[in-house]
Amino acid sequence: MSLDYVKFAPGFEKFMPKEYRDMVEHGPFGKKITVSQVGTFKEILEEHPMCAGCAMTLFIRLAMIAFPNPEDTITVGTAGCGRLAISQAAVPFVYGNYGDQNGVASGLSRGLRLRFGDQPKDVVVMAGDGGMADIGFAQTLHSWFRKEKFTTIMLDNEVYGNTGGQESGMTNRNQVLKMAPLGKKFEKMDMLGMAKVAGCAYVATVVPNNPRRVESVIKKAVLVAREIGPTYIQAYTSCNIEYAIPTDKVMEDAKTVETDRYKFSEYITDEAKEYLSQLYGYREYLPKPAAKMESK
Amino acid sequence: MYLVANIDAGICAATSCKLCTQYCPEANTILYDNEMGREQGLKYGSAYVAVDRCKGCAQCVWVCDNMAKHNAIKMEMIDQIGDTALTENVTYGEKTSRAVLANPVRGQ
Ligand SMILES: Cc1ncc(C[n+]2csc(CCOP(=O)(O)OP(=O)(O)O)c2C)c(N)n1
Ligand code: SF4
Ligand code: SF4
Ligand code: SF4
Numbered sequence: 570m571s572l573d574y575v576k577f578a579p580g581f582e583k584f585m586p587k588e589y590r591d592m593v594e595h596g597p598f599g600k601k602i603t604v605s606q607v608g609t610f611k612e613i614l615e616e617h618p619m620c621a622g623c624a625m626t627l628f629i630r631l632a633m634i635a636f637p638n639p640e641d642t643i644t645v646g647t648a649g650c651g652r653l654a655i656s657q658a659a660v661p662f663v664y665g666n667y668g669d670q671n672g673v674a675s676g677l678s679r680g681l682r683l684r685f686g687d688q689p690k691d692v693v694v695m696a697g698d699g700g701m702a703d704i705g706f707a708q709t710l711h712s713w714f715r716k717e718k719f720t721t722i723m724l725d726n727e728v729y730g731n732t733g734g735q736e737s738g739m740t741n742r743n744q745v746l747k748m749a750p751l752g753k754k755f756e757k758m759d760m761l762g763m764a765k766v767a768g769c770a771y772v773a774t775v776v777p778n779n780p781r782r783v784e785s786v787i788k789k790a791v792l793v794a795r796e797i798g799p800t801y802i803q804a805y806t807s808c809n810i811e812y813a814i815p816t817d818k819v820m821e822d823a824k825t826v827e828t829d830r831y832k833f834s835e836y837i838t839d840e841a842k843e844y845l846s847q848l849y850g851y852r853e854y855l856p857k858p859a860a861k862m863e864s865k
Numbered sequence: 866m867y868l869v870a871n872i873d874a875g876i877c878a879a880t881s882c883k884l885c886t887q888y889c890p891e892a893n894t895i896l897y898d899n900e901m902g903r904e905q906g907l908k909y910g911s912a913y914v915a916v917d918r919c920k921g922c923a924q925c926v927w928v929c930d931n932m933a934k935h936n937a938i939k940m941e942m943i944d945q946i947g948d949t950a951l952t953e954n955v956t957y958g959e960k961t962s963r964a965v966l967a968n969p970v971r972g973q
Contacts, residue, residue, distance in 0.1 A: 587953060595957035608886035608897030608912060609960050615892070622922030626890035633892075780887040817923035820888060821931070 572599050572640050575659060588615065592659050598640040604631060604784045613639055617654040622816025624823060625724050625806035628777040629654045629695065632722065635787035636660070642691040642791075643681075645674040647705070649697035650731045650808075651724045668704030670696045671712040671721060678719040689795045692719035698739035699729045702758050706738075713767035713799045720794045721801045722787075723760065726808035734811040746811060761803060765836055770798035772836040776805045778823035782833060792849055793841045805831040868940040869919040869969075870895075870926065871949065874911035876937035878902020881909030884933045885925040894918040895925060896950070899961040910961065915952045916943065916969050944970050 575593050577585060585593075591611040602610060614633050619626045629651060636642045642660050646652035648667040656662045665673035674694045681690040701709050701723045709721060727744070729735040734747035738758040745752045764772045771793040773786040783804070790800035807814055807822055814822045827833070837845075842854035872885075878901060886895045899910035914925075921940065929938045950964035957963075 591955075591957055604887055605883065606960070608883065608895055609899075609957070609962055611957055612892040616918060619890075621890075621920035622924050623890055627888065627924075630890060630892045631887075778888075817927045819922070819924055820927055 575640065596659065597634070602634060604634050604780050607634060613659040614654065615657045615659070617657040619650055619654050620810055622809055622819050623650070623806075624777055624809070624819050625651055625726055625730075626654055628724065628783065628804050628806045631777060631780050631783040632693075632695065632787050633658055633660070635784040636691065636693070637788050637791055638689070638691060641689060642693060643677065645670050645677065645692060645694045645696075647696045647700045648731065649700050649724070649729075650726070651695050651697060655695055668700055668706075669708060670694045670700065670705055671717075672708040674719050674721075675708075675712045675715065675717040678717055682718075691791050691795065693722065693791060694719065695722045695724055697730065697737075698723055698725045698727060699735075699737040702738040702760055710763065710767055713764060713769055713801070716768060716798045718794050718796070718798060719800075720787075720790045721799065722790075723801070723803045724806045725803055726806050726811070727757075728808050728811045730808040730811055760801075761834070761836075764799075764801040768798065769801045769836075770794075770838045770841040771800040772803075772834075773801075774803045774805070774831060774834045776823045776827040776831055776833070778820050778827060779833070786835070789837070789845060789851075792845060793837070796848075797838070797841045797844050866942045866944050868921045868923075869916040869943050869946065869949075870914045870921070870923065870938050871916075871941045871946050872912050872914055873937045873939070874901050874913065875905065875907065876935055878905065878907035878909050878911040880933070880935060881911075882933045882935065883912065885928050885938065886912055888928045888932075889925050890922065891918050891920055893952070896955060896962045896964065898963055900963070912937075913950045913964055915950050915955060915964070916946070917951050917953075 595611045644655050645663045646655045647665045647670040674692050678692040727740045736749035736753045740753045742756045743752045775786050794800045845851040846854035889895045901911040926938045948966040954965040
């Protein structure tokens with residue numbers, strides 16, 4: 570995990586596949602890349618078996634473009650659709666047993682701090698709503714209460730997509746699914762509220778129909794988790810299979826859902842604001858100047 | 866046979882909006898060539914699709930038609946599309962990429 574780990578061993582360039590050579594020579598490592606530059610550099614995400622047109626795939630792609638230092642990042646995932654793509658990228662990926670991802674990430678992030686001291690290494694968990702709000706609920710909450718410094722991203726498709734359509738705690742009330750034929754009996758869980766109560770320093774909701782906003786929240790969440798405390802992003806990433814959304818209407822759905830019930834929201838503590846403004850020049854978080862002095 | 870996205874460089878290079886590139890769920894699939902349109906006397910470069918990576922979802926078509934309002938992308942059968950871009954023929958340069966177009970079925 571450093572710029573060196575992607576480089577070729579001397580003499581091996583010509584034996585490496587084209588995709589790998591492109592990634593080393595024209596990838597984002599060690600550069601400042603933005604989402605508006607896509608299509609002109611080699612992305613670290615490779616081919617994977619997630620469904621055509623899946624919004625979760627798009628979100629994962631954008632998140633990986635947005636990592637502030639991909640060469641110093643480790644992703645942690647678990648069972649569920651997302652890991653099929655997250656594991657196919659040129660950043661190390663750790664697979665936690667289903668629901669264990671935030672426990673694994675806690676140990677990893679502590680270990681990296683011991684080993685590398687003040688050289689930041691970013692740990693980013695990306696897991697489904699079932700893996701995070703149901704099976705991994707205790708570990709997710711505990712990592713937040715314990716102020717573990719890493720980023721947790723929920724890929725919220727509001728269903729167990731990978732296993733064919735069971736309801737999760739994040740499914741909306743009354744939603745009928747293939748394996749919830751009578752409709753869900755209770756409300757969607759308020760994980761955002763819980764993240765704030767548990768002490769996350771940055772919490773955001775986002776929908777991938779706004780790529781630059783995805784980029785902005787990922788960057789902030791990863792930077793704040795380096796020094797200040799746990800961060801949480803909840804992303805609406807529809808499952809076009811279980812919710813029967815035609816693939817060419819996935820962005821239309823994202824737009825509608827964003828307007829109706831998944832509005833962009835951002836919560837950030839004062840400490841995190843100060844950190845971002847001082848270390849990373851986020852002007853939006855600079856204290857507002859006091860009222861202008863009367864001109865003489 | 867199956868459908869893949871095909872971008873009309875003649876329309877795309879008039880505006881260079883680069884929206885579809887940001888919305889394709891697949892990485893390294895809709896790429897951008899700064900010279901493609903200019904060579905045809907148009908104002909900007911053009912987006913193009915590495916069809917071997919395209920999963921045929923048509924999300925880019927929706928984005929180009931409804932968000933960009935340029936109608937530059939059509940879904941076409943892979944064996945009817947003519948010469949097009951394939952990952953193995955793409956080279957990256959300074960803030961651009963370049964594809965030597967080839968027949969996607971015969972690969973040359
Ligand atoms: C301990 C354990 N229990 C059950 C499973 C089976 N399993 C695999 S994926 C999955 C559901 C994933 O749903 P979610 O976490 O919402 O992610 P999605 O696939 O929707 O992205 C389940 C139950 C497992 N792999 N491990
Ligand atoms: S099953 Fe649903 S969430 Fe999983 S890859 Fe397919 S569309 Fe995406
Ligand atoms: S959205 Fe349409 S006009 Fe814009 S870059 Fe893509 S193909 Fe070209
Ligand atoms: S059809 Fe889908 S996979 Fe193919 S280029 Fe368009 S958005 Fe990408």
